[in-house]
Amino acid sequence: MNLNKRQEYFNLGAALPLHYPNLNFDNHCYWRIALDNTLQAKWKDKIPAPAYKNLTEEQLDFVIHLLKSYQNDEQLLLDHNKISLGYRGKN
16 A cells, blocks of 8 residues: 555544534544445445555545545535445444
8 A cells, every 4th residue: 555645544534523623523433434435335344454454546545535525525524424324224
């Protein structure tokens, strides 16, 4: 895995809780949401943990794309959170 992409993955997940303090999500929630929406399932049902080590380059690129998109689109984040919770039977 490209180390720059890996660092970007971690940086984005760490920055989002600061960007949305009103949501009271931990950084792992943002990764969960992006991973579940990338893999279109509960991510742990598709790949082993840790996710960042087991994603394809294409999947990692899409997770990073989603994390960046969440910075600018709170509604997308909230919609993707609902989808993610649905994959986990929590809707």
